Amino acid sequence: MDQSRVLLWVKAEPFIVGALQVPPPSKFSLHYLRKISTYVQIRATEGAYPRLYWSTWRHIACGKLQLAKDLAWLYFEIFDSLSMKTPEERLEWSEVLSNCMSEEEVEKQRNQLSVDTLQFLLFLYIQQLNKVSLRTSLIGEEWPSPRNKSQSPDLTEKSNCHNKNWNDYSHQAFVYDHLSDLLELLLDPKQLTASFHSTHSSLVSREAVVALSFLIEGTISRARKIYPLHELALWQPLHADSGFSKISKTFSFYKLETWLRSCLTGNPFGTSACLKSGKKLAWAHQVEGTTKRAKIACNTHVAPRMHRLVVMSQVYKQTLAKSSDTLAGAHVKIHRCNESFIYLLSPLRDQRKQFQVLVENKFYEWLINTGHRQQLDSLVPPAAGSKQAAG
Secondary structure, eight states, rough: GGGEEEEEOOSHIIIIIIIIIIOOOOOGGGHHHHHHHHHHHOOOOOOOOEEEEEHHHHHIIIIISSOHHHHHHHHHHHHHHHHHOHHHHHHHHHHHHEEEEETHHHHHHHOOOEEHHHHHHHHHHHHGGGGOHHHHHHHHHOOOOOGGTOOOOOSSSSSSSSHHHOOHHHHHHHHHHTHHHHHHHTOOGGGSTTTTTTOOOOOOEEEHOOOOOOTTEEEEOOOOOOOHHHHHSGGGHHHHHHTTTTTTEEEEEEEEHHHHHBBBBBOOOSSSHHHHEEEEEEOOOOOOTTOOEEEEEETTEEEEEEGOOEEEEEEOOOOEEOTTTTTTTTTTEEEEEBBBBBEEEEEOOOOEEEEEEHHHHHHHHHHHHHHHHHHHHTSTTTTTHHHHHHO
16 A cells, blocks of 8 residues: 555644643653663563553652652653543542542552553653753744744744644654654664664564554544554555564564654644634634734534544633534633633533543642541531432
8 A cells, every 4th residue: 555645643632731841850861761661671570561550660760760759650640641541430549549548548559550661651751842952942942844834823923831732743843853762762672782772673563563652643545534553554555664574573663663754744633733724613703902813713524523623722802602513522722812701511522631630639639638638528418419319
């Protein structure tokens, strides 16, 4: 199959939710992450690979990277929130924490948590998105890049952490520019040189490509169905392009990287694409005396169910209340809106459950640590729940 028929793009969620909008710790550099990758992969029987347990990550983060325990947990918890869990599972975890009466009990529960090791390494690496360089801090913007010429002015007026997190083009450029590093980070230690670099003959495991699906997805011939990266890479007609060998069950590092670079494109269901070519919605009006022009657009008429998006940009000094089938089940992104009241009266896709879980967990921890939990319980009548149900 002609590889031009394959389109790959960088997923937005890992960057929007996962990349903290602060410069990463200095020891999240590629040098240290490569060492961590080797360390965990040779300790498969010690809770390090293929699942990384909190206790092991705590040892690495606090003992070897010299991170504070709270910061180590923050990264672990945010990554865990990106995993596919049902609302029931998240509620159960919150309940477990709420029942802990001491820090020791909380830690005991945390020690049972584990995350995908290779995906977690990728998560740590993309924290470099908001790394502050001396050049950038002096000139205030990035060097010109051919890939950035088509950026939407609505998302790139300023070069700061916030815009990098929300800008689809920044995500694409980051992965494209660091693709070799990302792949090397996932290699088996035996495939690396003494200086932790790949060679022309290095082989990439299937597990590594599955992990890379954390960042990349795609489609074929602009079909409506979207596939994780590994499903496309392992598809029989694409073996010659992706470099997969049925004999070794591995990918050629060189061929895989070449194929990925040739297929990477802008996210067709991202914020920028929605604002540029999505269906415009006349839900807001132009405010007299301001140069800001409200832009509201959606892609719900063309996007697959899980990628439906409504973007509200530059809504200024307005009250907007809307109930619409367009909103039902869609992601809603509110960008650079201020001095406005926005009421969305349709059931949305719960894209912010990760933040809700974090807030709930922190709230429960605060109740326990301060002793306010008993005070809160005393405010609720014992039979309140049954009376409400009866009424």
